[in-house]
Amino acid sequence: MSSQLLFNPIKINSLTLPSRVIMGSMHVGLEGEENGLEKLIAFYTERAKNKVGLIVTGGAAVCPEGSGGLHFMSIYNDEDVEYWKPLTKAVHEVGGKIALQLFHAGRYAYQALTGCNVVAPSAIQSPINPDKPHALTAEQVQETIAAFASAAKRAKEAGFDAVEIMGSEGYLINQFISPVTNEREDEWGGSFENRMRFPLEIVKAVRGEVGSAYPIIFRMSGLDLIENSTTEAETLTLAKELEKASVDLLNIGIGWHESKVPTISMKVPRNRFVPVAASIKNRFQFLSLLVIASIILLMQNKSS
Ligand SMILES: Cc1cc2nc3c(=O)[nH]c(=O)nc-3n(C[C@H](O)[C@H](O)[C@H](O)COP(=O)(O)O)c2cc1C
Numbered sequence: 405m406s407s408q409l410l411f412n413p414i415k416i417n418s419l420t421l422p423s424r425v426i427m428g429s430m431h432v433g434l435e436g437e438e439n440g441l442e443k444l445i446a447f448y449t450e451r452a453k454n455k456v457g458l459i460v461t462g463g464a465a466v467c468p469e470g471s472g473g474l475h476f477m478s479i480y481n482d483e484d485v486e487y488w489k490p491l492t493k494a495v496h497e498v499g500g501k502i503a504l505q506l507f508h509a510g511r512y513a514y515q516a517l518t519g520c521n522v523v524a525p526s527a528i529q530s531p532i533n534p535d536k537p538h539a540l541t542a543e544q545v546q547e548t549i550a551a552f553a554s555a556a557k558r559a560k561e562a563g564f565d566a567v568e569i570m571g572s573e574g575y576l577i578n579q580f581i582s583p584v585t586n587e588r589e590d591e592w593g594g595s596f597e598n599r600m601r602f603p604l605e606i607v608k609a610v611r612g613e614v615g616s617a618y619p620i621i622f623r624m625s626g627l628d629l630i631e632n633s634t635t636e637a638e639t640l641t642l643a644k645e646l647e648k649a650s651v652d653l654l655n656i657g658i659g660w661h662e663s664k665v666p667t668i669s670m671k672v673p674r675n676r677f678v679p680v681a682a683s684i685k686n687r688f689q690f691l692s693l694l695v696i697a698s699i700i701l702l703m704q705n706k707s708s
Contacts, residue, residue, distance in 0.1 A: 409424070410423065410424050410425060411423045411424070411425070411455060412424065413457075414457070414694075416458075416566065416619045416621075416652050416653055416694065417617055417618065417619040417620075417652045418617035418618070418619070419501065419565050419566060419619045421457035421458050421501055422455070422457050422499060422500075422501070423455050423456070423457035424457055425455060425456050425457050425458075426456070426457060426458045426459075426460065426655075426696055427451055427456045427458070427459045427460060428460055428655070428696075429460040429461065429462055429463060429505040429568060429570070429623070430462055431462030431463055431472060431476070431477070432444070432447065432462060433475070434447060435475055435477055436474060436475025440475070441487070441490065441491065444491060445490060445491050445494045445495075448461075448491065448494075448495055448500075448502065449494050449495055449497075449498050449500070451500070452495045452498045452499065452500025452501075452502070453498045453499075453500070456500065457501065458501045458502070458503060458565070458566070459495065459500060459501070459502045459503070460502075460503045460504075460505055460568050460621070460655075461477065461502065461503070461504050461505055461564075462477055462505065463476070463477065463505045463506075463507025463509075463570055463575075464476075464477035464478055464479040464484075464504050464505060464506065464507055464555070464559075465477065465478045465479070465480060465507055465508065465509075466479060466480055466506050466507065466508055466548075466551040466552050466554075466555040467480050467508065467547075467548065467551040468480065468518055468519070468520050469508075469513060469518055469520035469521060469522070469523050470507060470508030470509055470510070470513065470548075470551070470576065471509065471513060471517070471518045471520075472507060472509050472512070472513070473514065473517045473518075474517050477507075479504060479506065479555040479558050479559055479562075480551060480554070480555060480558075482558070484558055484562070485558050485561045485562045486562075487562075488504070488559075488562040488563070488564070489562055489563055492562055492563030492564055492565075493563060496563070501565040501566075502564055502565055503564055503565060503566035503567060503568050503619070503621060504559040504562070504564040504566075504567055504568070505567075505568040505569075505570050505623070506552055506555050506556060506559070506567050506568065506569050506570060506610075507570045507575065508548065508551075508552070508570070508575060508576040508577070509575050509576065510522075510523065510524045510525075510537070510575050510576025510577075510578075510579045511523075511524035511528070511529070511530045511533060511535075511537040511576075511579060511585065512530060512532070512533060512574065512575055512661060513533075513535075514533065514534075514535060515535045521537075521538050522535040522536070522537040522538065523537055523538050523539075523540050523544065523548075523576075524537035524538070524539065524540070524576070524579050524585060525539065525540065525576075525579050525580045525585060525586040525587075525588055525592065525593060525602075526539050526585060526586055526587040526588055526593070527539045528584075528585055528587065530574075530662055531662050532661060532662045539588070542590055542591075542592070545592055545602065548576070549602070549605050549606050549609050550609065552569065552606045552609060552610055553606075553609035553610050553612065553613045554613070555567075556610040556613050556614050556620075557613040557614065560613075560614050560618060565619065566618065566619035566620065566621055566652075566653075567610065567614070567618075567619075567620060567621065568621040568622070568623055568655060569603070569606060569607065569610065569620065569621070569622045569623065569651075570623050571603050571622055571623055571624045571625070571657075572623045572624055572625035572626075572655075572656075572657025572658075573623075573625070573657050573659070573660060573661055574625075574628070574630070574659075574660025574661050574662060574663075577602060577603050577606065578625050578628070578660065580592060580593075580599055580600075580601075580602035580603065581599050581600055581602075581603065581625070581634055581638075581642065582599070582628060582630065582633045582634050583599065583632065583633070583634075584628075584630055584631075584632055584633045586599050596638050596641065600638075600641070600642050600645060603622070603624075603642070603646070604645055604646070604649045607620065607622065607646060607649040607650060607651055608649055608650070611649075611650045616650075619652045619653065620650065620651050620652055620653075621651070621652065621653040621654075621655055621696075622646050622651040622653070622654055622655070623654075623655040623656075623657050624639070624642060624643065624646065624654055624655070624656065624657065625639070625656075625657050625658070625659075625660070626639060626656035626657065626658055626677070626680040626681055626684060627639075627658050627659065627677070627680050628659065628660055628663070629658070629659040629660060629663035629664075629665045629667070630660050630662070630663055633660075639684070640684065640687055643684050643687075652694070653694045653696060654684065654694070654696065655696040656677075656680060656681035656684060656696065658677040658680060681696065
């Protein structure tokens, strides 16, 4: 892609972005500080003023047990709608666009920080967490899907221009998709069709709340970097099914937090994992959805 094209507008569903530069989700921890919201507003508006087409916030927990830690962003209370309005207003005032990331940590949550039981598809402990998770009951699975949907509705009411569903990096949704963390024997586990039911039902429930015109981004794992985890063929099937389920944009994440392979920038060569996003994009030439890679936004919309 030429650098000029990077700064051309692009349409995602009904939303026009001023450029194709997307600031990926990063939990910066400012909200836990004194005057945290004001600091977060200053941080994001600075990026919006400087030609970032879309900012994706750090993860916002869709329910208390899904939180990533102390002072973590949340979107599970009705009060959260009013709380986030000054942020979306400020970004819009400088011409920017901002999406909220809908987040559930699953077995990566710490009981000492959330005050809740740690939950996951199955009671399989993560090597990077001292807490053993409880397997979600079938009823709790439905409640969690509903929590994502209510969170999306609140995000839209708070003025966010889009939502990003966090389905990568080994968090709850990823834990359902992978056979390493999902040993359920009900309709949510076993075959790949069953393991991808959770993300697909979340997308459908979110779409039901936000309407057909609102942009939904799904952050999916392009590569888990975990032994015996999701295969390449399964990853490609998931991408296809997510598109059918009405996702507008795929953001390709790399690696789980417990992976032994470094994935965060400064520890890996620049653009090292872009080919993973490119291969998902190239396998799906017939699709109209867009694909994001870290560093570069890869366009797949034939009209662009
Ligand atoms: C401090 C920090 C916080 C992050 N928080 C999130 C997050 O809340 N949600 C998310 O999807 N990714 C999060 N990430 C991952 C980044 O979005 C990105 O995938 C990662 O940094 C690799 O991309 P890069 O090479 O551009 O840094 C975080 C990364 C860092 C360094």
